[in-house]
Amino acid sequence: MSQTSKARQITLLGILIALQTVLNSMFSLHFVLTKISFSFIATAIMASLFPPFITAFSTALSDLLGIFLVPTATFSPGFTLTAFLVGLVFGYTFYQKTPRLWQILLATLTVTMGLYLGLNSLWLHLMYQTPWLPLLSGRFIQELITFPVYTIVLSVLFNVKIVRETLQKYAGSH
């Protein structure tokens, strides 16, 4: 890896981490009691440009940064691990390719139903001993809304001409 590409990678990753924090704190969809943040878009963009483990680590860093700068939740290493795994799943699905619909569906299903519903519920249960049944039933409804939102937004995003061109330009520069 040349120093030139290293500088580009560092600046782009730094700015995408900042963007994840901004999107997490400033933009969210509100539907009934559900709140869906848009930081997953920055994660998906990062995942299409950088290898899975770099995306995963950067997403975990962004989670920590969000806690320090604009806290919207309490710190828990468990949620940071979830953020790492979200980056990893997106990384393996989107890295250097324009994903097809079934790939987006599979990635968002894993993230929403596996990581958000399964793993995050586990952290909440371990931290606050929240009973499983009401915890899972409440969160299941939330993830049922999150899943199609993630799928639709990502499908649209990867097909916007200017986004595709920008991603191709930067993917080629590394």
Next chain:
Amino acid sequence: MMNKLLFGRFIPGESFVHHLDPRNKLLMSFYYIGIIFLANNWSTYLCLFLFTLLAVYLSSIKMGFFIRGVRPLIWLILFTVLLQVFFTRGGKVFWSWGPIVLSQYGLVNGVYIFMRFVLIIFMSTLLTLTTPPLSLADAIEAILKPLRVVRFPVYEVALMLSIALRFVPTLMDETEKIMNAQRARGVDFGEGNLFQQMRAVVPLLIPLFVSSFNRAEDLAIAMEARGYQGGEGRSKYRILTWHYRDTFVVLAFIALTGILIWLRA
């Protein structure tokens, strides 16, 4: 807007807690979240509560700032506490309706969970109120340093963090500008049904991404023009120093752990 959020968190001061090494504060905050799970009765929670109050007192920051830290999470706390109160069985039953039960254990557990939330929020608020974000980035870099033996790019990660910290306010300002520009064109953010909200965000996200990529490109060109050669061997402007008071704090946390284990039922 962002300046308030970013720099409003850190309150400059000369207190005992302000002068602690940020590495110590970060590690002890993680440690505190770990040992809070040792608490399982009134005496252990009281002990943690007194310890946290002492830490707050030593920071010389008004209690109101810590209570404000709880406010954004109040609905999450109430939701969790109510689940705990109405779905935990055990002890004397005061009222029941189908699966919903108001029992003695439920009430006690609800109070414990509330205390756990408040204590964790107080301690993480203490960290962010007494430590500037750049010092926290330095602390993360220092904590990651041992990973250099497995060729982990510690300096690059530190630089990434500094860039992210620097650009969060800039991107927030940029977002505000784009939002205002789109509002002037008739876009309603946060209004309408789910689909309408999703549609409203697209004209905001695309220019934000394109502008972010341009900023990254400009910064990379500036770094290359100044001969950026990676972080290895570079000197540092902010040097972290470990003092006796840091060792004292570590010993206090170890003593707290011992007391919690002793008081556990």
